Amino acid sequence: MRKRNAIILGAGVSGLTCGVRLLEAGFDVRIAAYLLPPNTTSNVAPAYWYPYKVAPRDSVLGWAAFSYGKFVDLSLIPESGISMSPLLKIFDQEVDEPFWKTAVKSFRRARTDELPEGYVDGFVTEVPRIETPVYMQYLLNRFTESGGVLEKLDSETVSFEEISGDLPLLINCTGLGAAKLCRDGNTFPIRGQIVIVKNMGFRRIISDESGKLAPIYIVPRNEDCVLGGTAEENDWDLSIDPATSEEILNKCIAIEPSLADAEILGHKVGLRPGRTEVRLELEKLPGGRALIHDYGHGGGGFTLSWGCAEEVLTLAEDFVSRNET
Numbered sequence: 641m642r643k644r645n646a647i648i649l650g651a652g653v654s655g656l657t658c659g660v661r662l663l664e665a666g667f668d669v670r671i672a673a674y675l676l677p678p679n680t681t682s683n684v685a686p687a688y689w690y691p692y693k694v695a696p697r698d699s700v701l702g703w704a705a706f707s708y709g710k711f712v713d714l715s716l717i718p719e720s721g722i723s724m725s726p727l728l729k730i731f732d733q734e735v736d737e738p739f740w741k742t743a744v745k746s747f748r749r750a751r752t753d754e755l756p757e758g759y760v761d762g763f764v765t766e767v768p769r770i771e772t773p774v775y776m777q778y779l780l781n782r783f784t785e786s787g788g789v790l791e792k793l794d795s796e797t798v799s800f801e802e803i804s805g806d807l808p809l810l811i812n813c814t815g816l817g818a819a820k821l822c823r824d825g826n827t828f829p830i831r832g833q834i835v836i837v838k839n840m841g842f843r844r845i846i847s848d849e850s851g852k853l854a855p856i857y858i859v860p861r862n863e864d865c866v867l868g869g870t871a872e873e874n875d876w877d878l879s880i881d882p883a884t885s886e887e888i889l890n891k892c893i894a895i896e897p898s899l900a901d902a903e904i905l906g907h908k909v910g911l912r913p914g915r916t917e918v919r920l921e922l923e924k925l926p927g928g929r930a931l932i933h934d935y936g937h938g939g940g941g942f943t944l945s946w947g948c949a950e951e952v953l954t955l956a957e958d959f960v961s962r963n964e965t
């Protein structure tokens with residue numbers, strides 16, 4: 641009988657969530673990664689539940705809805721860094737109902753008096769807000785406390801064979817790293833720069849994803865407030881551009897004028913792992929081994945994390961049971 645052993649490559653939100661899910665389903669799991677929290681892209685995200693720049697729509701809806709439910713449960717655990725937050729989506733033209741409407745607990749059209757100047761339509765809903773530095777540490781603790789093994793690699797792996805040894809099951813959660821590792825031309829960076837300011841008492845997330853100056857978002861967190869942003873496709877530049885920070889501030893002040901007095905705490909850049917569509921599939925390797933891919937989550941890696949991990953678990957269970965007989 642094959643042992644239920646798995647190795648996961650990648651310690652961002654995808655790798656850690658898969659790690660936790662597989663461990664809790666009885667697998668022995670090792671996660672190996674070049675970057676560990678707090679140095680992953682996942683740690684840069686503000687973040688909140690929202691399926692942004694991620695495809696295909698039908699699968700995304702299922703994964704996002706499943707994750708929404710998990711995050712609602714996690715919001716009852718104070719140390720998870722998850723809380724439910726009001727979200728106001730704003731539009732400078734009239735829009736149809738969104739495809740994700742069925743995934744959220746409450747949904748209504750915004751009243752005109754709720755919209756900032758220049759906006760004509762909006763949605764008001766409630767979404768999980770993910771305080772990423774806290775949540776990533778929570779996931780990591782949950783993984784190691786359940787017996788998971790975490791290994792920091794000295795460099796980026798260049799082949800799956802290099803790290804999997806003779807283990808039967810490997811899970812690829814390398815995010816943007818998959819572009820090089822899998823020679824995957826469908827994977828590309830979507831650069832995001834953010835400004836972090838002191839939270840002046842805001843509670844509600846506000847976001848414009850489609851207007852002339854989009855993306856614009858204000859994400860209040862417990863200790864600070866994240867202002868965004870940018871979504872520059874195929875831009876690999878991780879350095880902070882001061883002119884972009886200035887633009888971000890101005891865009892957010894136009895929506896929320898009191899931000900003009902906000903104390904700036906810092907600036908960050910992250911590269912979202914863009915892909916034509918999420919790659920979630922099992923690839924058969926020589927010698928009866930398997931490689932499950934779970935990457936390419938664009939601007940929605942947290943939003944899809946639990947749903948994708950559940951599907952990874954199903955593929956892993958199928959693989960193990962087929963090899964047991």
Ligand SMILES: Cc1cc2nc3c(=O)[nH]c(=O)nc-3n(C[C@H](O)[C@H](O)[C@H](O)COP(=O)(O)OP(=O)(O)OC[C@H]3O[C@@H](n4cnc5c(N)ncnc54)[C@H](O)[C@@H]3O)c2cc1C
Pocket residue numbers: 649650651652653654655672673674675676680681682683684685686687688689690793795796797798813814815816817818821831832833834869909910911912913935936937938939940941942943944
């Ligand atoms: C500014 C910004 C805002 C965002 N806002 C949101 C939001 O509000 N909501 C949301 O859901 N998402 C948001 N995102 C997107 C989200 O952050 C990503 O989709 C998510 O972090 C991807 O997670 P991941 O685990 O797949 O990849 P990553 O976090 O990048 O982790 C990849 C892991 O794989 C490792 N790795 C890669 N290649 C190799 C290799 N060859 N060898 C060894 N290790 C390797 C890395 O070291 C790392 O450990 C945002 C992103 C940015 C940048």
